[in-house]
Amino acid sequence: KKPMDPSLKFKKDLASLISAGVQALMIDTPEVRRAEQLIIEVAKSAGRTIEYVWAWDVIGGFQLLYGDKDQVGTPGSGNYTDVYLQVAQHTMLPSKPLKGPGPIPQRMVRKGNAVVIIRNPHLTFNAEHGPRICQILQSTVQNEAFNSVAEDGDHDVCIPILISNGGTIPPAIKDLCVELPLPFPSLDHILADFDYIAKTTKTDYTPEAYAGLRTSAGKLLQGLPATQVSLALSKAAVRLESSFLTETLLGELELAKVDLLKQATAIEYVPKSKIRELGDVGGFKELKDWILARKLC
Numbered sequence: 001k002k003p004m005d006p007s008l009k010f011k012k013d014l015a016s017l018i019s020a021g022v023q024a025l026m027i028d029t030p031e032v033r034r035a036e037q038l039i040i041e042v043a044k045s046a047g048r049t050i051e052y053v054w055a056w057d058v059i060g061g062f063q064l065l066y067g068d069k070d071q072v073g074t075p076g077s078g079n080y081t082d083v084y085l086q087v088a089q090h091t092m093l094p095s096k097p098l099k100g101p102g103p104i105p106q107r108m109v110r111k112g113n114a115v116v117i118i119r120n121p122h123l124t125f126n127a128e129h130g131p132r133i134c135q136i137l138q139s140t141v142q143n144e145a146f147n148s149v150a151e152d153g154d155h156d157v158c159i160p161i162l163i164s165n166g167g168t169i170p171p172a173i174k175d176l177c178v179e180l181p182l183p184f185p186s187l188d189h190i191l192a193d194f195d196y197i198a199k200t201t202k203t204d205y206t207p208e209a210y211a212g213l214r215t216s217a218g219k220l221l222q223g224l225p226a227t228q229v230s231l232a233l234s235k236a237a238v239r240l241e242s243s244f245l246t247e248t249l250l251g252e253l254e255l256a257k258v259d260l261l262k263q264a265t266a267i268e269y270v271p272k273s274k275i276r277e278l279g280d281v282g283g284f285k286e287l288k289d290w291i292l293a294r295k296l297c
Contacts, residue, residue: 006183011042017178018042018049018115018159023141026177030165031225032119035182039115039161040066050157052114054092056083058123062092067114080124084133087116088140090158113157122167134172141176185226190218193226197233201244210245220253224260232256 004012017025027035036055043050043066052067062075062083071094075086086092093112118124124133137160140146147157162169162177191207194214198205207214221229236252237244278288 005186005188007038007186007189010180010183011038011045013180014039014042015046015049017180018046018157021147022178023147023159024137024177025159025161026169026174026179027161027163027182028165028179029163029182029225031182031227032163032165034226035163036065036117038182039117043067043115049113050115051112052092053117054114055117055119057119062086064092065117071112080126080129081132081136083118083124084136084140084160087118087158087160088136088146090114090156092116093156093158110156115159115161117161117163120164120167121162121173122164122169125168125170125173130170134170138172138176184223185229187218187222189226190221190229191215193230193233194218197230197237198245201237201241205245213245213247213249216250217253220250220257224257228260232260 014025029035036053040053043053052072053065055063055065058080064072064074072092075091076082090110093110093114095110097109124130147159162173191214194217195205195207198210198214217233221232224232232253235256236249240246240248240252243249278291281288
Protein backbone atom coordinates (compact mmCIF):
# COMPACT_ATOMS: atom_id res chain seq x y z
CA LYS A 1 0.00 0.00 0.00
CA LYS A 2 1.39 3.37 -1.03
CA PRO A 3 1.95 5.65 2.01
CA MET A 4 -0.09 8.82 2.28
CA ASP A 5 1.46 11.92 0.77
CA PRO A 6 3.11 13.84 3.68
CA SER A 7 1.46 17.13 2.71
CA LEU A 8 -1.95 15.47 2.56
CA LYS A 9 -1.40 13.96 6.00
CA PHE A 10 -0.38 17.39 7.34
CA LYS A 11 -3.59 18.92 5.98
CA LYS A 12 -5.73 16.12 7.42
CA ASP A 13 -4.06 16.48 10.82
CA LEU A 14 -4.54 20.24 10.76
CA ALA A 15 -8.21 19.94 9.80
CA SER A 16 -8.77 17.36 12.54
CA LEU A 17 -7.14 19.56 15.19
CA ILE A 18 -9.23 22.56 14.17
CA SER A 19 -12.43 20.49 14.20
CA ALA A 20 -11.48 19.11 17.61
CA GLY A 21 -11.30 22.64 19.03
CA VAL A 22 -7.56 23.19 19.40
CA GLN A 23 -6.93 26.70 20.70
CA ALA A 24 -3.34 27.35 19.61
CA LEU A 25 -0.90 25.67 17.20
CA MET A 26 2.84 25.86 16.61
CA ILE A 27 4.77 24.91 13.45
CA ASP A 28 8.58 24.95 13.54
CA THR A 29 9.81 25.22 9.94
CA PRO A 30 11.93 27.43 7.66
CA GLU A 31 9.28 27.01 4.94
CA VAL A 32 6.81 29.63 6.10
CA ARG A 33 5.24 30.19 2.68
CA ARG A 34 4.72 26.45 2.10
CA ALA A 35 3.13 26.06 5.53
CA GLU A 36 0.84 29.02 4.83
CA GLN A 37 -0.20 27.59 1.47
CA LEU A 38 -1.17 24.28 3.07
CA ILE A 39 -3.17 26.14 5.75
CA ILE A 40 -5.01 28.07 3.03
CA GLU A 41 -5.78 24.80 1.20
CA VAL A 42 -7.28 23.42 4.41
CA ALA A 43 -9.41 26.55 4.80
CA LYS A 44 -10.66 26.33 1.21
CA SER A 45 -11.79 22.74 1.68
CA ALA A 46 -13.20 23.24 5.17
CA GLY A 47 -16.27 25.32 4.26
CA ARG A 48 -17.47 27.41 7.18
CA THR A 49 -15.09 25.70 9.59
CA ILE A 50 -12.43 28.22 8.57
CA GLU A 51 -13.64 31.31 6.70
CA TYR A 52 -10.59 33.56 7.07
CA VAL A 53 -6.83 33.11 7.12
CA TRP A 54 -4.85 36.07 8.41
CA ALA A 55 -1.09 36.48 8.68
CA TRP A 56 0.84 38.93 10.84
CA ASP A 57 4.50 39.89 10.93
CA VAL A 58 6.55 42.70 12.39
CA ILE A 59 6.87 44.50 9.02
CA GLY A 60 3.52 44.17 7.25
CA GLY A 61 1.17 43.87 10.21
CA PHE A 62 -2.07 42.03 9.39
CA GLN A 63 -2.66 40.63 5.88
CA LEU A 64 -5.75 38.72 4.77
CA LEU A 65 -4.56 35.61 2.92
CA TYR A 66 -7.97 34.01 2.44
CA GLY A 67 -11.57 35.10 2.95
CA ASP A 68 -14.10 37.74 1.89
CA LYS A 69 -12.28 41.04 2.41
CA ASP A 70 -15.56 42.98 2.08
CA GLN A 71 -16.82 41.41 5.33
CA VAL A 72 -13.88 42.46 7.49
CA GLY A 73 -11.79 45.51 8.11
CA THR A 74 -8.02 45.35 8.37
CA PRO A 75 -6.89 45.46 12.01
CA GLY A 76 -4.26 48.01 12.85
CA SER A 77 -0.70 46.70 12.83
CA GLY A 78 -0.11 48.04 16.32
CA ASN A 79 2.89 46.87 18.28
CA TYR A 80 4.01 43.40 19.28
CA THR A 81 1.53 43.28 22.14
CA ASP A 82 -1.46 44.48 20.13
CA VAL A 83 -1.41 41.55 17.72
CA TYR A 84 -2.08 39.14 20.59
CA LEU A 85 -4.75 41.43 22.04
CA GLN A 86 -6.51 41.51 18.66
CA VAL A 87 -6.34 37.73 18.45
CA ALA A 88 -7.81 37.50 21.94
CA GLN A 89 -10.58 39.94 21.02
CA HIS A 90 -11.22 38.36 17.59
CA THR A 91 -10.82 41.81 16.03
CA MET A 92 -10.27 40.35 12.57
CA LEU A 93 -13.69 38.63 12.46
CA PRO A 94 -16.80 40.28 10.99
CA SER A 95 -19.60 41.19 13.36
CA LYS A 96 -23.35 41.69 13.07
CA PRO A 97 -25.93 43.50 15.20
CA LEU A 98 -27.76 41.45 17.80
CA LYS A 99 -30.81 42.68 19.72
CA GLY A 100 -31.05 41.53 23.27
CA PRO A 101 -34.36 40.62 24.95
CA GLY A 102 -36.34 43.31 26.68
CA PRO A 103 -34.50 46.45 27.67
CA ILE A 104 -31.01 45.16 26.69
CA PRO A 105 -29.76 47.48 23.94
CA GLN A 106 -28.60 46.29 20.54
CA ARG A 107 -24.93 45.32 20.39
CA MET A 108 -22.47 43.82 17.95
CA VAL A 109 -21.62 40.13 18.01
CA ARG A 110 -18.64 38.65 16.22
CA LYS A 111 -19.42 36.06 13.59
CA GLY A 112 -16.92 33.88 11.78
CA ASN A 113 -14.05 31.44 12.05
CA ALA A 114 -10.42 32.33 11.43
CA VAL A 115 -6.85 31.25 11.90
CA VAL A 116 -4.20 33.90 12.46
CA ILE A 117 -0.68 32.99 11.40
CA ILE A 118 1.93 34.81 13.48
CA ARG A 119 5.22 34.75 11.60
CA ASN A 120 8.43 34.51 13.64
CA PRO A 121 6.68 34.84 17.01
CA HIS A 122 10.04 34.60 18.81
CA LEU A 123 10.70 38.18 17.67
CA THR A 124 7.72 39.37 19.72
CA PHE A 125 8.87 37.70 22.93
CA ASN A 126 11.56 40.30 23.61
CA ALA A 127 12.51 41.82 26.95
CA GLU A 128 10.13 44.76 26.54
CA HIS A 129 6.95 43.01 25.43
CA GLY A 130 7.57 39.34 26.28
CA PRO A 131 6.07 39.15 29.80
CA ARG A 132 2.85 40.93 28.81
CA ILE A 133 2.46 38.87 25.62
CA CYS A 134 2.93 35.64 27.57
CA GLN A 135 0.23 36.66 30.01
CA ILE A 136 -2.20 37.75 27.27
CA LEU A 137 -1.80 34.55 25.26
CA GLN A 138 -1.88 32.31 28.32
CA SER A 139 -5.05 33.96 29.65
CA THR A 140 -6.65 33.88 26.19
CA VAL A 141 -6.04 30.20 25.46
CA GLN A 142 -7.06 29.11 28.95
CA ASN A 143 -10.26 31.19 28.87
CA GLU A 144 -13.26 28.87 28.48
CA ALA A 145 -15.13 31.56 26.53
CA PHE A 146 -12.39 31.73 23.88
CA ASN A 147 -13.20 29.84 20.66
CA SER A 148 -16.73 29.10 21.79
CA VAL A 149 -20.19 29.32 20.20
CA ALA A 150 -21.56 32.84 19.85
CA GLU A 151 -24.93 33.82 21.33
CA ASP A 152 -26.68 33.49 17.97
CA GLY A 153 -25.46 29.91 17.57
CA ASP A 154 -22.68 30.64 15.12
CA HIS A 155 -19.17 29.50 15.90
CA ASP A 156 -16.76 32.23 16.87
CA VAL A 157 -13.30 30.72 16.40
CA CYS A 158 -9.95 32.45 16.21
CA ILE A 159 -6.94 30.12 16.32
CA PRO A 160 -3.39 31.53 16.52
CA ILE A 161 -0.81 29.50 14.60
CA LEU A 162 2.77 30.39 15.53
CA ILE A 163 5.23 29.67 12.71
CA SER A 164 8.93 30.04 13.43
CA ASN A 165 12.23 28.40 12.60
CA GLY A 166 14.13 27.48 15.72
CA GLY A 167 13.39 30.73 17.54
CA THR A 168 13.13 30.72 21.33
CA ILE A 169 9.53 30.46 22.50
CA PRO A 170 8.87 30.72 26.26
CA PRO A 171 7.94 27.34 27.82
CA ALA A 172 4.72 28.87 29.17
CA ILE A 173 3.59 29.42 25.55
CA LYS A 174 4.95 26.20 24.07
CA ASP A 175 3.04 24.21 26.68
CA LEU A 176 -0.23 25.84 25.52
CA CYS A 177 0.27 24.98 21.85
CA VAL A 178 -0.16 21.77 19.94
CA GLU A 179 2.99 21.30 17.84
CA LEU A 180 2.36 20.21 14.27
CA PRO A 181 5.50 19.35 12.28
CA LEU A 182 5.64 20.34 8.62
CA PRO A 183 6.77 17.25 6.68
CA PHE A 184 9.47 17.16 4.05
CA PRO A 185 8.12 17.15 0.49
CA SER A 186 7.04 13.82 -0.96
CA LEU A 187 8.88 12.06 -3.78
CA ASP A 188 6.09 13.11 -6.16
CA HIS A 189 6.61 16.75 -5.14
CA ILE A 190 10.37 16.45 -5.78
CA LEU A 191 9.82 14.76 -9.15
CA ALA A 192 7.49 17.58 -10.19
CA ASP A 193 10.26 20.07 -9.40
CA PHE A 194 12.70 17.90 -11.36
CA ASP A 195 10.40 17.91 -14.40
CA TYR A 196 10.01 21.69 -14.23
CA ILE A 197 13.79 22.29 -14.14
CA ALA A 198 14.52 19.60 -16.75
CA LYS A 199 12.19 21.28 -19.25
CA THR A 200 14.25 24.46 -19.00
CA THR A 201 17.37 22.53 -20.04
CA LYS A 202 15.82 20.39 -22.81
CA THR A 203 12.73 21.58 -24.63
CA ASP A 204 11.65 18.08 -25.73
CA TYR A 205 12.14 16.57 -22.25
CA THR A 206 9.69 13.85 -21.21
CA PRO A 207 9.68 12.06 -17.82
CA GLU A 208 9.41 8.67 -19.54
CA ALA A 209 12.62 9.16 -21.52
CA TYR A 210 14.64 9.79 -18.35
CA ALA A 211 12.71 7.64 -15.87
CA GLY A 212 15.75 6.04 -14.22
CA LEU A 213 17.75 9.25 -13.77
CA ARG A 214 14.63 11.09 -12.65
CA THR A 215 13.83 8.56 -9.92
CA SER A 216 17.43 8.36 -8.69
CA ALA A 217 17.66 12.16 -8.46
CA GLY A 218 14.33 12.35 -6.63
CA LYS A 219 15.31 9.75 -4.04
CA LEU A 220 18.67 11.45 -3.55
CA LEU A 221 16.92 14.72 -2.63
CA GLN A 222 14.44 13.21 -0.18
CA GLY A 223 14.84 14.53 3.35
CA LEU A 224 15.43 18.13 2.28
CA PRO A 225 12.93 21.01 2.63
CA ALA A 226 11.12 21.95 -0.60
CA THR A 227 13.00 25.25 -0.95
CA GLN A 228 16.35 23.45 -0.76
CA VAL A 229 15.23 20.82 -3.27
CA SER A 230 14.42 23.56 -5.78
CA LEU A 231 17.69 25.35 -5.03
CA ALA A 232 19.79 22.19 -5.51
CA LEU A 233 18.13 21.40 -8.85
CA SER A 234 18.39 24.99 -10.10
CA LYS A 235 22.09 25.25 -9.20
CA ALA A 236 22.78 21.93 -10.90
CA ALA A 237 20.98 23.11 -14.05
CA VAL A 238 23.09 26.27 -14.18
CA ARG A 239 26.38 24.45 -13.55
CA LEU A 240 25.80 21.46 -15.83
CA GLU A 241 23.76 23.07 -18.62
CA SER A 242 23.55 20.45 -21.41
CA SER A 243 24.87 17.74 -19.05
CA PHE A 244 21.96 18.14 -16.62
CA LEU A 245 20.17 15.03 -17.88
CA THR A 246 23.18 12.75 -17.53
CA GLU A 247 24.60 10.63 -14.70
CA THR A 248 26.79 13.63 -13.83
CA LEU A 249 23.70 15.18 -12.27
CA LEU A 250 23.61 12.61 -9.45
CA GLY A 251 27.11 13.50 -8.27
CA GLU A 252 26.26 17.20 -8.45
CA LEU A 253 23.09 16.73 -6.38
CA GLU A 254 24.91 14.59 -3.84
CA LEU A 255 27.50 17.34 -3.29
CA ALA A 256 24.72 19.95 -3.09
CA LYS A 257 22.95 17.88 -0.42
CA VAL A 258 26.23 17.63 1.50
CA ASP A 259 26.61 21.41 1.49
CA LEU A 260 23.02 21.90 2.67
CA LEU A 261 23.40 19.36 5.48
CA LYS A 262 26.60 21.05 6.65
CA GLN A 263 24.64 24.25 7.20
CA ALA A 264 22.12 22.52 9.45
CA THR A 265 24.10 19.83 11.28
CA ALA A 266 27.50 18.95 12.69
CA ILE A 267 27.68 15.81 10.54
CA GLU A 268 30.52 15.51 8.04
CA TYR A 269 29.32 13.68 4.97
CA VAL A 270 31.80 11.93 2.67
CA PRO A 271 30.33 10.93 -0.72
CA LYS A 272 30.86 7.26 -1.50
CA SER A 273 32.53 8.28 -4.76
CA LYS A 274 35.37 9.77 -2.69
CA ILE A 275 36.09 6.44 -0.92
CA ARG A 276 37.52 3.79 -3.22
CA GLU A 277 38.18 1.13 -0.60
CA LEU A 278 37.33 0.48 3.03
CA GLY A 279 41.03 0.72 3.77
CA ASP A 280 40.92 4.43 2.89
CA VAL A 281 39.11 4.99 6.19
CA GLY A 282 41.62 5.35 9.02
CA GLY A 283 41.13 3.48 12.30
CA PHE A 284 37.83 1.85 13.25
CA LYS A 285 39.35 -1.64 12.92
CA GLU A 286 36.62 -3.40 14.90
CA LEU A 287 33.86 -1.57 13.03
CA LYS A 288 35.43 -2.43 9.65
CA ASP A 289 35.79 -6.08 10.65
CA TRP A 290 32.11 -6.14 11.65
CA ILE A 291 31.06 -4.51 8.35
CA LEU A 292 33.03 -7.09 6.38
CA ALA A 293 31.49 -9.91 8.42
CA ARG A 294 27.97 -8.54 7.86
CA LYS A 295 28.58 -7.94 4.16
CA LEU A 296 27.32 -11.42 3.23
CA CYS A 297 24.01 -10.68 4.94
